[in-house]
Amino acid sequence: MRTLYLDAFSGISGDMFIGALLDLGVDFDRFQSELAQLHVSDYQLHNERLAKNSIYGTSFDVVLNHEKDHGFIEHHDHHHHHDVRHLSDICSLINASGLSEKIKKQSIAVFTEIAKAEAAVHQMPLADVHFHEVGAMDSIVDIVGCFVALDLLGVDDVRASALSDGSGFIQVAHGQMPVPVPAVMQMRIGTNIPIKQRTDVQTELITPTGMGLVKEIVSHFGSIPEDAILLKTGYGFGKRETGSFNALRALLFDTKKSRQTVNTDHDAVLLIEANLDDQGGESLGFAMDLLVDAGALDVFFTPIYMKKNRPACKLSVLCAPEERDTFVNLLLRHTATIGVRYQLMRRSIMKRQFKKVETKYGTIRVKIASRNGVVKQTAEYDDCAHAARVHKVSLADVEREVQLQLAKLENQ
Template sequence: MTTHLWIDAGAGVAGDMLLGALVDAGAPLGGIQAAVDAVLPATVRLVATDATRAGLRACKVDVEVLATDQSDRRWSDIRGLLDSAPISEEVRTTALGVFALLARAEAHVHGVEVAEVHFHEVGAWDSIADVVGVAAAVHLLGITSVSAGPVALGSGTARTSHGVVGVPAPATLELATGWDVAPVGEGELTTPTGMALVRGLTDSCEGLPAMRITASGTGAGTRDVDGRANVTRVVIGELDAAGEVDLSGPTPQPLWVLEANVDDLDPRLWPGVLESLMAAGAADAWLTPILMKKGRPAHTVSVLCDGAHRAALREVVLTHTTTLGVREHSVDRVSLGRTWQSVTVRDEQVRVKVSLDADGNIVHATPEFEDVRAAAAATGAPARVVLAEATAAAHAARTGTGPTSTPATPEAPTLP
């Protein structure tokens, strides 16, 4: 069996919230503290307490700073701390990957080279502890694959070291590119560190996958807001040993289609409607232009979903559009087996979504474009070249005619 972690960031995510959820799900705080101490000796202490957010019990993990040094740090400083720490290579690789994503996002936002990036909020001791702590918690729980749902970003403004900025913060928005998001809630619901952890840990954006649930946890944010639980949730379970992909061939999956014809909604509102539907658990949502009676132009909004999300999505359609009713009918969806694999292109890691037939042969191989763009920026190669090389590497890895991916590095015997 494969131990899978699913992150529910539908109410937002920050480093301490995700860490609290993992501790609540069973990750040992002592083991996490040992990993953090290896990177930041005698600098911070993790304290876990029970909290309530909008009436929901959650675990709040606070980082108590024992040292006084809170100066800004370059990306090279943080990389040096992680490279020299006596932690497992899995934890080191995860933490380095998350901070590399942050560095690229900050470089893009401020128009500087990655090597010149200074971390401010995310460079403080507590944020380093959050990233290393989450990486260690995932390792200690034996997680072998991770996915997450759409992320709530929030709205309004937030105060940073650069002054007041709009929400989502520029770095958060850059990190969220290519991910499903929901612009719901007031204030900063997702921080750059939280978004970087989601992107650095996960294989795909999806609703709760089919699995046998073994544990769950809820992590609390700092604020307690009326009417919305300020929490991040995690669900841990077992997937089939086939490796997150069913090779038995395309098989029908029973789903539902919800539809409504709408002719009087301001067209500027439709993108938000579709985003809300995806955030509420739709497998897909789309618009079809139609002509109604008397030649009146209109749209049919269609939603594809499973039975568990049917009622919630019906409510979204009724609430966010002007329709008076929703048509519903059951359908069967037949899809290819899918999985993710990581390939090395010019010494850079690129994730590739792979569709397989019943014999395990690749039908489609689609590199994650954000990884392609990052690899192109890091190597100076054109994105189209990296795209082609990543696709070829995925085919070669599956057929055994080339390297499969970066080989796993043996773990250090000391700390998680």
């Protein structure tokens, strides 16, 4: 299970979010190709990897080919308005695209949130809300692009820190607005989204698009995950000069222990088991998924016969010894058993490291296991499966490509 954690110490906007995901490894060419399914033109996408405060990250921008005038709601220093659109116009444009139904639904949900907020702030019917700069083509590309990039990264869950915003006032087409801007505060109503104001920053850090994204995708607010494997860190740079480091940090985690580097050739695991003869297959599958998502080293079923020749299955869970209570509680809660048994087991294992291999289907992680001169290299299934789905090829095609690139690296 891949978890994306947004460390919003300097707020969040659409371009910062996309920049951070590109920095995490989203293929830019594939990203552009997916966005082309919007069937609109007259814009260019720019991304640049650069350093700020000696920290490297990615700056992303949408530039219209006929830019002239400044807009007023989103990213005031680089977005512009040419067309006035209503929510229905934007929904029609997105629904007519070739994007997946999931991306369409998520994108429309963000625009709807922004429209509702503007309608409440300006005391007008939802249908009458004019999307000036937010509804212009650059922001449509921004918002849709956020969900395209998220999908390409293969994220299962998104969490976030408390959001930081600036203070003071900003000057827009309608005059001065307080920070956080009214639309952002309106979207916060009825939620538990935590916002901390920074008195050292006298400008806006959370844009309406950023707030809309947070409402749509973030499942939990809190500290950085403690028990997951950190895969990669990315930074998406903002365009404003805030007087401090203006970036969104994105952390990509995996709860699977199989992704963890192992530097020893022996360890101990706990085997927890329960015999089940009165539980259906669907609920057993659901329990297995929960156990895997919780970080079990392995989960498996064994067909058995119990007393009175009743057919049943034995559910076995391998986990770290210190995680006993976590998995015992999960078994008692999500299976029909009223008790479990467990034993500590010693293992001889291979040391495990990972490397990344560049292929025509993108970057694929390869697991390298070694012990006493024996070396095994295996492409990560999840990476191969994701690449196969994205590029519409077979899993075998991706695996063959990985083996080809590994062979080339060995011959160099």
